[in-house]
Amino acid sequence: MTERVTRRxxxxxxxxxxxxxxxxxxxxQALAAAGxxxxxxxxxxxxxPPFLVSAAAGNRVGANANRLxxxxxxxxxxxxxxxxxxxxITPPTGFAERTDPSGRVAMVxxxxxxxxxxxxxxxxxxxxxxxxxxxxVDATLKEIEYGFSSLNVVGxxxxxxYGGKYVSDPSFTPIWEELNRRSAIAYFHPLAPACCSNLxxxxxxxxxxxxxxxxxxxxxxxxxxxxxFVKYRNIKWVFSHSGGxxxxxxxRWKNLLAHDDLSKVAPNGIDAEFSRxxxxxxxxxSPPTMAALLKFAPLSQVLFGSDHPYVTDxxxxxxxxxxxxxxxxxxxxxxxxxxxxxxxxxx
Numbered sequence: 346m347t348e349r350v351t352r353r354x355x356x357x358x359x360x361x362x363x364x365x366x367x368x369x370x371x372x373x374q375a376l377a378a379a380g381x382x383x384x385x386x387x388x389x390x391x392x393x394p395p396f397l398v399s400a401a402a403g404n405r406v407g408a409n410a411n412r413l414x415x416x417x418x419x420x421x422x423x424x425x426x427x428x429x430x431x432x433x434i435t436p437p438t439g440f441a442e443r444t445d446p447s448g449r450v451a452m453v454x455x456x457x458x459x460x461x462x463x464x465x466x467x468x469x470x471x472x473x474x475x476x477x478x479x480x481x482v483d484a485t486l487k488e489i490e491y492g493f494s495s496l497n498v499v500g501x502x503x504x505x506x507y508g509g510k511y512v513s514d515p516s517f518t519p520i521w522e523e524l525n526r527r528s529a530i531a532y533f534h535p536l537a538p539a540c541c542s543n544l545x546x547x548x549x550x551x552x553x554x555x556x557x558x559x560x561x562x563x564x565x566x567x568x569x570x571x572x573x574f575v576k577y578r579n580i581k582w583v584f585s586h587s588g589g590x591x592x593x594x595x596x597r598w599k600n601l602l603a604h605d606d607l608s609k610v611a612p613n614g615i616d617a618e619f620s621r622x623x624x625x626x627x628x629x630x631s632p633p634t635m636a637a638l639l640k641f642a643p644l645s646q647v648l649f650g651s652d653h654p655y656v657t658d659x660x661x662x663x664x665x666x667x668x669x670x671x672x673x674x675x676x677x678x679x680x681x682x683x684x685x686x687x688x689x690x691x692x
Contacts, residue, residue, distance in 0.1 A: 384428055384429065384430030384431075384680065385427070385428050385429050385430060385649055385662070385679040385680055386429070386430065386431050386432075386433070386648070386649060386679065386680050386683035386684070386687075386690060387424065387429045387431070387432040387433065387649060387650060387651045387653065387658060388432075388433045388532075388583070388625040388627075388648040388649060388650045388683055389433070389435075389534075389585055389625050389627035389650025389651055389652055389653075390420070390424075390432035390433060390434050390435075390471075390650075390651055390653045390658075391415075391434070391435060391436060391437045391652070391653060391654060391655070392415065392417075392420065392434050392435075392436060392459070392460060392463060393415035393436070393437060393440075393654070394436070394455075394456055394459045396452075396455065396459075397436060397440050397441065397444075397452065397455075397456050397459075398440070415654045417463060417467070419654065420432070420653065420654070421467065421470060423653060423654070423657050423658045423659065424470065424653075424658055426658065426659050427651070427657070427658035427659045427661070427662045428662070429651075429658050430469070430470075430680075431469060431470060431471065431472060431690060432470065432471055432472075432651075432653070433471075433472050433473070433474060433499065433500075433532075433683075433687070434460055434463065434464075434471050434472070434473050434474070435460075435473075435474045435476055435502040435532070435534065436456050436460070436476055436502075437655075438502075438504045438534040438535070438536055439504070439536050439537075441453050441456060441476065441478070442504055442507060442536065449478055449481075450478045450481055450484040450488075453476055453477070453478040453484075453488060454478075454488065454491070456476060457473075457475050457476055457488065457491075457492060457496060457498075458496070460473045460475075460476075460496075461473060461496040461497070461498075464496075464497070472498075472499045472687065472689055472690070473492075473496065473497075473498045473499065474498060474499065474500045474501060474502035474530070474532050475488060475489060475491070475492025475493070475496060475498040475500075475501050475502065476488075476501075476502045477489070477501055477502065477503050477520070479503065479504070479507045479510075479512075479517065479520070480507040480508065480510055480516070480517075482516060482517060482519055482520060485520055486519060486520065486523055489501055489520075489523060489524070489527075489529075493527065493529075499530060499687050499689055500529055500530025500531065500532055500581070500583075500687075501524060501529060501530065501531055501532065502532045502533075502534065503531060503532065503533050503534070504533070504534060504535070504536050505533050505534070505535045505536060505560045505561055505563065505564035506535075506536055506560060506563070506564065509540075511563060511564055511567045512533065512564055512567075512568065513564070513567035513568045513570075513571045513573055515571075521573060521576070521577045521580065522577070524577070524579075524580050525576075525577035525578070525579045525580050526579075527579075528579040528580070528581075529579075529580060529581070530580075530581045530583060530686065530687070531580050531581065531582055531583065532583040532585075533561065533564055533582075533583065533584050533585060534585045535557045535558065535559075535560035535561045535564070535585060535586070535589060536557065536560055537553065537556040537557055537560070541556045541559075544556075557586070557589070558586055558589035558590050558629075559589065559590050560589070561584055561585060561586060561588060561589030561590065561591065562588075562589050562590035562591050562594060564584075565584060565588070565589075565591050565619075565622070566598065568582075569610060569611065569615070569618055569619075570610055571610070572609055572610040574610075574611075574618050574621070574622075575609070575610055575611070575612065575618070581623065581686060582621070582622045582623060583622075583623040583624075583625060583648070583686075584622060584623070584624055584625070585625060585627055585650065585652075586625075586626075586627055586628055586629040586650075586652075587624050587625070587626050587629035587630070587634050587635070587637075587638045587647075588622075588624040588638065588641075588642070589629075591619070591624075591641075592624075592637045592638050592640075592641040592642070593637060595615070595616075595619055595641055598615060599614075599615045599616065602615065619641070619642070620642060620643050620646065621646075622642075622646060623646045623647075623648055623682075623686065624638060624642050624646060624647055624648070625647075625648040625649065625650035626638070626647065626648065626649055626650050626661070626665065626678065627650030627651050627652035627656070627661065628650075628651075628652040628655070628656045628661065630649070630661050630664040630665040630668065631664045631667070631668070632664075632667055632668045632669070635665070635668040635670070636668070639670075639674070644674055644677050644678075644682075645677065645682055645685075646682070647677070647678050647682060648678065648682055648683050648686070649661070649665065649678050649679050649680075649683070665678070665679075
């Protein structure tokens with residue numbers, strides 16, 4: 346019989362072992378006895394360097410302005426409360442992209458070095474995705490080299506769009522060639538895109554609540570239809586917020602494109618291409634969303650994320666526990682899939 350856990354049982358198990366292992370009740374003792382106790386991995390955890398917040402003054406990012414006053418103590422405390430062992434960190438998407446263009450490359454470098462300090466100072470608690478100063482392709486290639494050679498990053502973080510350019514834009518081809526050569530992780534966080542961020546000026550939350558998840562869908566479909574996924578098979582593609590609009594619209598896209606010749610961009614069909622991507626659950630782990638995601642994507646491709654500090658680790662963990670997933674699925678999402686994707690997590 347498949348073992349299922351309630352939120353109450355899972356939280357009771359956490360309390361009983363002092364948060365030392367985030368595992369469904371009934372499995373925690375068995376795994377601990379076997380020396381296999383693990384803790385959760387947060388694949389979507391932002392850090393807000395004060396100098397970056399200041400440089401982006403006037404740029405509203407996230408629904409809670411108080412979270413702009415982030416510090417590392419808040420981050421670690423929140424991780425501990427939710428049973429997070431290690432977080433994969435990136436700066437908040439939208440800050441660097443909307444700073445003064447003349448100083449943006451230097452600002453991204455300073456931010457990446459700040460992230461590397463967090464990794465060094467709190468060994469085992471953080472790993473880093475180097476952030477890309479696109480749309481400057483040459484600077485991005487240099488930052489990728491610097492990140493892997495000097496900062497010991499585990500992958501590269503991107504926005505889904507940069508002004509009027511989406512990540513599928515042909516001018517970004519050298520980036521994908523380089524990441525394909527490295528067999529690297531490419532992680533994408535959406536923005537409220539330039540096209541649609543001010544459609545309802547009297548509804549300031551509209552861009553954050555609606556346009557951000559749709560932008561992931563735009564990015565995924567543009568990468569698919571331009572053949573990027575097929576051409577660069579060695580890249581590990583990771584998309585935020587349970588894929589945004591992708592799980593809901595995948596069937597629609599498949600039906601609408603059923604009579605098109607997709608042999609060059611999806612030789613085994615659209616479903617096969619979508620099933621190779623990774624989807625992390627930040628701010629999208631409620632029961633209805635998880636039901637859609639797990640009907641759409643293989644379990645092996647789902648990663649836990651939080652969107653800290655805009656939505657806390659605890660809120661995301663509580664949402665996931667309310668989904669009442671089987672223990673096997675819970676453990677895969679919380680740590681097993683991430684450990685397979687990021688070998689440094691096992692070190």
